[in-house]
Amino acid sequence: MNIIVGHSNMDLDCIGSMVLAGYLYPDYTIIRSRLVHPVAKNVLNLYKNQLNFQYGKILKGEHIEKVVVVDTRTSNRIKEYFEFADYNIGDVEEVIIYDHHEADCCDIEKAILKTEAIGANVSIMVKELIKEDITITPEDATIALAGVYADTGSFTFDSTTSDDLNAASWLISQGAKLGIVRKLLKPMKEESQIDLFHNVMNKLEVKKILGHYILLSYIEIPKHEPGIGAVVEKIMDVENPDAFFLIVGIVKGNQTLIIGRSQKQSINISKLLKTYGGGGHTMAGSAKVKELYSLSFLDEFVWYLRCSLIPSISAGSLMTDNVFTINENATLMDASIYLEQIEHTGCPVVNRNSELVGVITLRDISKGRMSDLMMSPVKSYMARKVETFTIDSSVRDIEKTFFSKNIGHIPVVKNKKVVGIVTRQDFLDHINEARK
Template identity: 30%
Template sequence: MKIITTHKSSDFDALASLVAATIIYPDAKPVLPGTVNANLKNFLAIHKDIFNLWAPNEVDLDTVDTLICVDTHSWSRLDQRLSVLSEKSDLDVIVWDHHEEGDIEARESHLSQTGSATTLLVQQIEKERKLITPIQATLFLIGIYEDTGHLSYPSTRPEDAYAAAFLLDRKADLNILGTFLQPAYGKKQKDILFNMIQEAERSEFNGFSLSVSRIELEGRVENLAMVMQMYRELMNVDVAIGIFRDVAKDNCMLIGRSGVDDINIGVLMRSLGGGGHPGAGSALVKGANPDALLETVLELLKGNQYSSVMLSDIMSYPVVTVNANTPVGDVAMMLREMGCTGMPVVDDNENLVGVVSRRDFKKVKKSNQMQSPIKAIMSRTIITIDYDKSAFEAVRLMIRHDIGRIPVMKEGKIIGIITRSDAMMYFYDLLPD
């Protein structure tokens, strides 16, 4: 068996390299260490099912004959549970890394001092003309941006910039990147934030608090999205809008942030030719007068043309449930036939008693367990959401509790279910018009 792994305390470059390697080595299992950083943990709460990641304790290490290491080639940096592989004399090892030092001896090494390990694998993906999805492209770009400080660190190489351009061409989403990655914050950004606070115009609309700032910029300024997020938090408002005018180019960059379910910034920005997701978005408007642009934004906000997506818009229904006494093997077959990764479990009275997911099936170690009732392996910790809540709240619950599906309830009964796939459609603004 082939496995791909990376360093413990994994960051975005580690995960991006891991996922990129699965495209180059599709027959290998991606094994993510047990410890990851906070930003990555939030990202995985929504995206975990997409990448089909394995934990070290879910892999039979005795059957591993090939180890592919990415973003490290040091035994001490791997998950401790994988250390036994160092004792295998016939282990085939492949390394992809941008660090110089390492003690893992490999048959095949891809070492280069790029700013990011992800860059090396993206180069190979491009060379082999492999197809990648916009979500994969977004993750890979986050990995590169994290390790290069948005291409600003001295360790950044031309290859990193070329890889970033390739990923943007493959529809990497910069709005999603800004949500999960904390970018660099320098003097220029501090000055802009100070000016925004000085120029802030506070108001109320439809019961929500709003703060708007209009700022003139000279030349290109990085990380305005991060400045906007800090601005909203410091102003303590529901919605923040920044209008950044580049006098030389005669255009306005409009950036918005929302901290409430009912204001969908992505929809607002789409109406102005831009895009985004519910909590953040932007639009570049050429030849616009900042005052006129602000008036348009206020009209859109007050006119309620941006209403939040509700659960009924994205939930799956009718809900397919399984009885708690159904054999594990039968449930596994049902999931395969339906192409699902999990489903709610009910008792004889159709009351919700648990949820079973693909992760639960990894508890099955012996063949005779396939005859046990599904209640033996199901998760009994049930997180539900009421039908009248917003989709944004469902996404927050998934992140907070690291779960892949949430039953939607009305008067104590299941009427629908929200899955990670549904959340992805919402979060990446893929809902049909």
């Protein structure tokens, strides 16, 4: 018997990958997990007659020769399928893996690993289908497209590549319906999820850790509730932190669930949660600990983050050191000539102690020129209210300022003196570099 499996607790990307793998390996049986991500349940319910998924119990007494694994490369995440068999994944004759979690180590011996740094695992499967010139049904294209949208955050996650966009385009050409995809992606439909959302929101703690804006929350619930992941995603949308960690103590079962989400490559959720036996993506992951942690675990976890996180890029890292300035007592004529020489449209103004007192621009100078007052001192026409950064200002602070203010250059100040300047282009260059 030959089978196709995905990771336990199947999500949309996993289900979509399994469906497409069925086209590449038409004689293989697709085995589903007992556990399903709440959002993915919509797919299973809507396409119940379309999907020919089997439960692991049909493997009992079967001799498994070949296995195709999608959306994971770790044996721990597929072990549930072999509970019904008399041997482990390592005993199978051939294992082929299609997976995009490049940060994870492959612990399945002799496996043939087909991997790419790509936003959605479905996109890897689509490339294989295109290579083999295989077409698919509109229903299966819709299921797969939902997986691409889910794992790329509708093409907004930093892990998104041009291959993901190409995959989406191909799936639409196969008849995928965007209207259905939109409905499949809607989280938090249950009243219990909304109650859980408010419970988590009321217990949010904000921490600035090594320049990162981190949200944490600890809640305790009597038993496991479906849809916790969707609650975490909603809080990420509402609060927009760099990362969010929800720690859920589950009394029944005496266990703790840690769910993490990140918006920064430098906060690698998969690596952080490996310490607790978890994993996932760079931007999303979870861990289940067979111990009921109390509220005090939050302090331990914050300490762990302080020891593990890479410090955030600051204004001190982005700024240009050599800053052109002009004295407040210089004339507008001097300032005009100076700005022309340095080919700038403005610059910081300092006093005799080299302390920042304002900013002068060509627009300010033009006001003096129109009044024939070019011999007036710069301090008479400069802008005195100046937006500034400190050396430790985070990228988040910089982003907020450039997004909300119509300013192209912002001085970096230490002890009232200008030590650098950050431009809008410096910020954009950093964002582009961070995506590589």
